[in-house]
Amino acid sequence: MTTRDTGAIQRVLLQVLVLNLAVAIAKLVLGASTGSISMVADGFHSLTDGTSNVVGLVGTRIAGRPADESHPYGHQKFETFAALIIGGLVALTAWEILQSSVGRLLHGGAPDVSPLSFAVMGVTILVNIGVTTYESHRGRRLNSEVLLADALQTRSDIFVSLGVITSLIASALGFPILDVGMALLITAIIGWSAYQILRHSADALLDAAALDPDVVREVVEQVPGVESVHKIRTRGSDGKMYADLHIQVSADLRLDQAHVIGHLVQEALHHDLGLTDVVVHVEPPIGHHTSWAPNSGRTEAPENPHPEEPQHE
Numbered sequence: 001m002t003t004r005d006t007g008a009i010q011r012v013l014l015q016v017l018v019l020n021l022a023v024a025i026a027k028l029v030l031g032a033s034t035g036s037i038s039m040v041a042d043g044f045h046s047l048t049d050g051t052s053n054v055v056g057l058v059g060t061r062i063a064g065r066p067a068d069e070s071h072p073y074g075h076q077k078f079e080t081f082a083a084l085i086i087g088g089l090v091a092l093t094a095w096e097i098l099q100s101s102v103g104r105l106l107h108g109g110a111p112d113v114s115p116l117s118f119a120v121m122g123v124t125i126l127v128n129i130g131v132t133t134y135e136s137h138r139g140r141r142l143n144s145e146v147l148l149a150d151a152l153q154t155r156s157d158i159f160v161s162l163g164v165i166t167s168l169i170a171s172a173l174g175f176p177i178l179d180v181g182m183a184l185l186i187t188a189i190i191g192w193s194a195y196q197i198l199r200h201s202a203d204a205l206l207d208a209a210a211l212d213p214d215v216v217r218e219v220v221e222q223v224p225g226v227e228s229v230h231k232i233r234t235r236g237s238d239g240k241m242y243a244d245l246h247i248q249v250s251a252d253l254r255l256d257q258a259h260v261i262g263h264l265v266q267e268a269l270h271h272d273l274g275l276t277d278v279v280v281h282v283e284p285p286i287g288h289h290t291s292w293a294p295n296s297g298r299t300e301a302p303e304n305p306h307p308e309e310p311q312h313e
Contacts, residue, residue: 009144010057016131016150017053020046023124030120036171037104038164038183039117041097042124045160045190048093049153052086056146080204083149087197090153094190101183113172121165128157143240145204149197156193160186210234210241211273219272225249225261227285236276243269244279251284258282 024046031039062078065071132154139147163182170178204210213232220229231246247265249258262280269275 006061008138009142009147010061012135012138012142012147013053013056013150016135016154017050017057019127019131020050020053023127024050026120027124030117034114034117036113036117036164036168036179037100038167038179038186039121041093041100041183041186042121042157042160042164044096045093045157046124048089049150049157052089052150052153055082055085055089056150058082077205080145080201083145083197084201084205086146086149086153087194087201090156090190090194090197094187094194097183097187097190101180101187104180104183113168117168118165121161121168125158125161125165128154128161132158145201149201152193152197156189159189163189204236208235210236211243216243216245216269216273219268220245220247220265223261223264223268225253225257226265231281234275241273241275242277242279243275244281246281246283248283248285 024043027039027043027046029043031037031041031043132151135147135151135154138144139151163186167179167182170176170182202208211234213234216232216234217229220226227248227250229245229247232243233245234241234243236242245265247262249261253261259282262282265280266278269278
């Protein structure tokens, strides 16, 4: 099971922020001077990447706070919320590129292609490949939704930059309309990335099932003493998942023995599936009935069914 380190996550985001701002400025300045709509759109995309890094820095700082009375389950969902904002920014970028592309179709125009344009885009691709590889690796190691979401966004930047280079080549060959066509393709790629990020974040915020119940059942049924398991519920996301479930154990067990089995189930789920917190409700086998109940009017506890053993509270 991997560990979380908020400080390490923020250091990664800060490093990526500096790189994103550098490439964004380069693409915006060169794109504006050459009239390349796809390069300008790519520059705004990189600028949006930097904004998402800032959002991630704020989100992870809040998410790193320990649980308290007002947030007994911790502040992890603040990071999920930050990832949701990143997805929204990606969607906004797609919309801005779409608007620019429609404007070029309506009013015409062609970019002024130069060797410097290709050099800037080539360096941008190399930077983005390094960033997405680094962020993906650190995101999995640190169980960070923000890093993984940002890595996915940066991966889309690679396709965006390749599209820009293609449009520049087409413009140099006398086909400036392909600059718009490539911008539209870029819009589709970015839109798909936004959908993936938004769906994943929304599932976590809306407590969608985090695991297949059969996966949980398979682990629980391997614990000695568990006869069956049902009412399995899971929620959360990578690095912070919760579960509650009901297990049946033999009716002949003492309370302390059943309690031990419940703890074994928790430990198995922690170890095998990486669950953060597990609530186990222990029940007798289905169909078993007892004649005693707390509201039956009895003032004394039932007799110990194991007279050779001391009564346990």
